[in-house]
Amino acid sequence: AQSVAQPEDQVNVAEGNPLTVKCTYSVSGNPYLFWYVQYPNRGLQFLLKYITGDNLVKGSYGFEAEFNKSQTSFHLKKPSALVSDSALYFCAVRDPYAGGTSYGKLTFGQGTILTVHP
Amino acid sequence: GAGVSQTPSNKVTEKGKYVELRCDPISGHTALYWYRQSLGQGPEFLIYFQGTGAADDSGLPNDRFFAVRPEGSVSTLKIQRTERGDSAVYLCASSLKNSNSPLHFGNGTRLTVT
Numbered sequence: 001a002q003s004v005a006q007p008e009d010q011v012n013v014a015e016g017n018p019l020t021v022k023c024t025y026s027v028s029g030n031p032y033l034f035w036y037v038q039y040p041n042r043g044l045q046f047l048l049k050y051i052t053g054d055n056l057v058k059g060s061y062g063f064e065a066e067f068n069k070s071q072t073s074f075h076l077k078k079p080s081a082l083v084s085d086s087a088l089y090f091c092a093v094r095d096p097y098a099g100g101t102s103y104g105k106l107t108f109g110q111g112t113i114l115t116v117h118p
Numbered sequence: 119g120a121g122v123s124q125t126p127s128n129k130v131t132e133k134g135k136y137v138e139l140r141c142d143p144i145s146g147h148t149a150l151y152w153y154r155q156s157l158g159q160g161p162e163f164l165i166y167f168q169g170t171g172a173a174d175d176s177g178l179p180n181d182r183f184f185a186v187r188p189e190g191s192v193s194t195l196k197i198q199r200t201e202r203g204d205s206a207v208y209l210c211a212s213s214l215k216n217s218n219s220p221l222h223f224g225n226g227t228r229l230t231v232t
Contacts, residue, residue, distance in 0.1 A: 032218055043122070043209060043223035044161070051218040090160055096217040104149055104217055105174055108160035
């Protein structure tokens with residue numbers, strides 16, 4: 001079974017400082033990994049994904065994430081945080097080699113609330 | 119272009135009643151997903167369709183929950199004999215068929231069972 005853990009319920013950073021939101025995963029094979037952001041009373045918005053290739057992937061709004069296979073991690077990063085980055089962030093994993101027709105299922109973590117202080 | 123549309127945005131119903139939640143996916147997306155999100159939690163998988171058929175319904179909590187997608191586009195999530203524990207935000211998402219495609223989410227339907 002596939003699973004995702006986001007060990008921090010909340011992350012607080014000052015504007016202009018770098019930010020990291022942590023994510024670890026568990027799948028039987030090579031994972032497809034995704035980050036989503038959710039603003040209040042809105043649906044989830046796709047930020048970036050890792051499928052294969054370069055371990056460092058870049059996405060929307062200046063975010064990037066680094067895939068580390070040995071640590072089974074996919075941490076979200078941004079070099080300089082903005083107050084407008086404050087939101088709820090979700091990491092998600094898909095096992096494309098899952099048996100039967102389950103390859104499309106995307107499993108989400110519990111989410112991390114990011115607060116960027118002015 | 120238009121994104122994923124969910125109606126209604128809010129639904130209040132009494133315990134024991136039947137409800138239907140509708141999802142209009144992005145045109146051309148063959149995969150459609152339903153998730154449920156409770157306050158302070160991540161989205162919980164319910165079911166997903168490839169075309170008209172349910173490819174994986176392992177997340178449906180019990181037989182009171184049912185979903186259809188008769189023409190491979192619009193989908194309806196149906197909940198019978200609603201219970202207070204069903205109160206949550208129900209999210210719909212669609213994507214292209216490829217497993218490396220991201221999901222595109224609607225804004226959700228907030229269901230409150232009183």
